[in-house]
Amino acid sequence: MFTSHDGLCSIGELAERAGVTVKAVRFYSDRGLLPEASRSAGGHRRYGPEALGRLRLVRSLRSLGLPVREVHRILDEEDKAGSVLEDAVAGQLRELGSQLKALRWREAGLRLVQECQPGERADRLRLIGAVAAPPSTAPLARFWRSWLPPRMPARATAAFLEATVPQPPDDPDPAQVLAFARLYAFVTRPCTGAEQPQPAAHKAAGARESAVLYAGLAQAYELAGTPLRRGVGPYAGEELDSFVDAYAGAYGSRDTPAFRGLLVGQLAADPRIDRYWELFAEVISPPGGPQEPNPGSAHDWLFAALHAQTAAAAG
Template sequence: MSTSNELLWSIGELAERAGATVKTVRFYSDEGLLPEAARSSGGHRRYGPRALERLRLIRSLRTLDLPLPEIRRVLEDEDAAGPALEDAVDSRLRELGNELKALRWREAALQLVRDCPPAQRVGRVRLLGALTTPPSTAPLARFWRAWLPPRMPRRATAAFLEAAVPEPPDEPHPSQALAFAQLHAMTTAPCPGSRQPQPEVHRVAGASGAALLYEGLVEAFELAAPHLRAARDPRPGEALDAYVAAYAGAYRSRDTPDFRRMLDAHLSTDPRLDRYWELTAVVLTPPGGSPQPTPGSADDWLRAALQRDNAKAV
């Protein structure tokens, strides 16, 4: 409580000194954020300089758009500039980043609707309206989990999903937003027979063999990526050896010339997901940028390298 020598203000006087409204002061006081120094004989609140300092800090924190619970934690921290304030600012920055990303995706979507031919606008609105903003990769991941062999170990599945599912860019060009919306539509559309056609190796490998296969393929794709970025022609080497070894392990075979010829023949008849990888390449590469390798483009390069290697062995 105050002493007789302490400067005290009514709620209106405190509001005037802080440049706030009486309603604002009463709200923060009712929330327990402003310390009362005393009460008048009539029961009215009286505030001292500490309340004025606290009110100015609260209003500054609100200007930074910090929510009330975060402000309360900052005020309860013994050091006003301590960990609570740092955590609150970091949290708000993350939220703002997500909000800005969502706004950029909405902007790209609006540009796509505005710039397309009038006859296509309703269809494009429906296509883009199926996305959340910012968009989620969960439907793409579900698509791949259904496509991969059942009971694959979680670690192997996660490694392949990391390579196969493109992250939506924070600042999408309209073409990237359109490609991601088309990926979403492709991966959420019902499949004939309820399941995508499966490569023959899925049946042969089983869960344990499939894990080795996809771990090996991810390694081979990573080894092929520098060749793709440098626009080198497909060629035998470490990347191709890793690629063939992944399949040899799944087929419980050895890497021999005969196996390579058999593999080439099998791969030429396997179901393809070319459209998925074409759209993924658009999502990953802004207009004018260098094309980014995808598992699809790496697989194409490695298959061509396998064919070239087999042709040389004949």
């Protein structure tokens, strides 16, 4: 309770009791966060006993980084303050998480420049300078969308992009920052031909058949991930059968030795994007740790198994 005869206090007394500046009290008052009880004859602000608690609440909310508009919502909807406050805090946590991720990427980028040889610095600065922090995966998604068959169903496209676009780590090592920057440069480089090379499968299958093909390949790649993690070399088994079935289903063919012979020749002639998958592996795997299988490494394992099987059958 304030000691004045009317139970009110001045802006200076309120600021002193709350441990803030007079300027802060005036700022909150001007924005409607701290209502005045009255004005003195001289036009000075006067505040009631409830102002102290409200001011302390405003200061606490602002110390959490909540913007004035969010503080206003919380104070205006006191009956629902719990849900409003929870929403505001959740939003602030999301924003803070994004800021922290950006700082970690900047720190790793600075370490990358600091630790490299002087002759490499200009190239590395150019690479990391082209990438936002935290980095966007939109250019990688655009790269694959231009590579996929046209008019492929949206659900099939989304599933494909989820498997082929690596998510940047939240706390990257400098080597992962460099790998992502190189991957970004790879997908945004100018095209040298009239159009991006497409596998023969895109020409032989329509949009719906392509969706079936990539769904089948995703299953085959997942199966191949198990022997890849164990360090087991390519062999003819369930993984290879699933791989061949995906192509046979898209072409409306049966899985026969003759089909496998044709398929191995076609896959050998298809354009390759090996550099993409090398960088993909570096982005998702910390240096020195085991490399997680990806569609590129799984495809190579399955193709090697198919090539060995058809070569043995021919010989």
